[in-house]
Amino acid sequence: MSIENFKKFQKEKLTQKDEVKEIWGYTRVSSKLQLVNNSLEEQRSEIVQFASRNGYTLKNILGGTYESASGDFTRKEFTKLLEEVKSSKQKPFAIAIKFISRFSRTGGNAITIVHELVDKLGVHLIETSSGLCTNDEYSKLDIYSKLLDARRENMDRLEKTIPGMKALLRSGNWLGKAPRGYTMRGRKVGDYALMQDTQSITINQEGEILKKAWKWKLAGERDYVIRQKLEKLDLIISKQGISSMWRNPFYCGILVNALIEEPVKGNWAGLVSEEDFLKVDNMLSENNVITVKEYCKTKVNEFRPLTGFLRCECGCLLTSYEVRKKKAHYYKCQKCKNASFNALTTQKSKMEGLNDSFERLLAKYTLKSKFVEPFKIQLNKFFDAVNAEAKEETKSLLLKKKEIETKIENLDKRYFENTNFGDDKYNRYALQFETELKMIESQIYSNAKKISNHNRHIDKVVEKVSNISKYWREGDIESKIRIQNLVFPEGLSIRAENREYLTNKVNLVFRLVSTFTRLNGGNKKQKTHQNFDGLFSVAGTGLEPVTFGL
Structure with missing residues (x-):
């Protein structure tokens, strides 16, 4: 019997599909400094040239920003890349990257992602600098090896840098960008104008305004009201931003970091004292307890306004x-x-x-009508004290304004006299100075308005407290x-x-209104205004005109 009779059992060879010649690109840097020095553009150029040399059609390039590779799915652009690949009907042949370490530095996790791309989605990974591609098993192993090397390199760096980072933190230095309201100078800052050998963190113009926010919060003001007041001072802050600020010990000069075991005293001045920060924290904690246990048992109704109060x-x-x-x-x-x-x-x-x-x-x-005049006398004393502070602040602001205007004049002079000064450098400093000038002018205007509205505020307060019920x-x-x-x-x-x-506690203004009646009843022969002389000065200057707004 001839062996030829068994040919019919031979399976036909699968016809190999034509290779898709379409690829996508991905670029990434790990820091803002690399973003500035054209590293992204260099990666992009490399991918474009690779596609041209090898006959690929480059359809899309994603990434294009700075993101740390210490975690994969914490990176927005990286996650976006994977989601677009999965949802794409016509999937690319491969994702092209200049260096495989730009794809990920998570080691085993990265290999899992590549395995899913290749084996489940049929999308390969190409390292353009070496030409390695996962469509070849040996090249795939080399790429896996490079991903593990990137992870090992990260671990080696951490082993060397973490002790130094811990030492910096324990000495009261801050790692990362300073929170809003502060200007940080040092070696690792994005603005070259702020670079210096040693770190210093100072309160800036926004910080001076945010100090008021802390005072308002301590007085029991709600966040949305505080945000409205800040907006009037040309400081815009989100709901999440102000909520985060109340819970950040940085603002009372305390450094808390996961790298060190205990909080330490930071090398910067706080916007609020440690005691007041903890008071706010306690207020928030109490509010949270009320919110969980008591809020929304019943809806507020027009006939039951005392509900929840x-x-x-x-x-x-x-x-x-x-x-x-x-x-x-x-x-x-x-x-x-x-x-x-x-x-x-x-x-x-x-x-x-x-x-x-x-x-x-x-x-x-x-407030009864017979007490209006003595009450106004006390309010006048209070507003005089407030305005004295505003006038003193305005003097200081005018000096700062003059300094900024001088800096702008000098900047213009250097720009026109020195051809090597550069447009970018000029624009950066000009924007910084103009922003500072605008903020100072806004504060000067706000103080002038506050002083000019003296009588109007008094009349408004008297009108409110005379008709509160x-x-x-x-x-x-x-x-x-x-x-x-x-x-x-x-x-x-x-x-x-x-x-x-x-x-338990009555607003100071209304407490003083009730005091008028009590003190006057004790000595009917004495003139009304004599009984209450100095009441507001005794109470202190914690009040502001906005306290009386309804």
């Missing part, structure tokens, strides 16, 4: 509800059995509603809540047994 004597916030059949509204403590209060006073209600009793409480903090009664739900928090910044408690209000 008034507490039972036991400390729990009062919730509220409506009996729809009776159209009656109630406040209730979820912990105490007998702590239920009618919100409104009706003909059928046995006791006065809490809304009405709260309005009567506000009446105690409403009326504004609460006639205002909408949002106005009521603002007034409640303004007069009683730490809230109110109520004793269920006799419905007595327990006040």
